[in-house]
Amino acid sequence: MFRRAAHGLGIAIDNAARAVYRKALGLRIPAARIRLADIEADRDFCAQRLEDACADVNYWRGQLDCAEKALQQAEWEHSRLLHGLDKTLKQRKEFS
Numbered sequence: 001m002f003r004r005a006a007h008g009l010g011i012a013i014d015n016a017a018r019a020v021y022r023k024a025l026g027l028r029i030p031a032a033r034i035r036l037a038d039i040e041a042d043r044d045f046c047a048q049r050l051e052d053a054c055a056d057v058n059y060w061r062g063q064l065d066c067a068e069k070a071l072q073q074a075e076w077e078h079s080r081l082l083h084g085l086d087k088t089l090k091q092r093k094e095f096s
Helices: 001-026 029-096
Strands: none
Touching: none
16 A cells, blocks of 8 residues: 555656646757657667678678588589599590
8 A cells, every 4th residue: 555655656746847847948858758769769770770780691691601612512523523534634645
């Protein structure tokens, strides 16, 4: 019961303070709230964009790793084929 009364008293004090602020400061408090909300929305937007960018970086880094592995494999195959071709040509020259 005391908790409920204290909560009610807190709300009453908050409402009274708001009324005093409105009388003393005019529309500055609502304008400040709107500005605060805009800045928070901007911060949330930036955080989301950063998260998306990090996800993109991770995706493309994975794609780059796969491409580099495929390139290494292709270079190895190419080298092996050239080495085999050189061996074959040397053997043909020896028999000729």
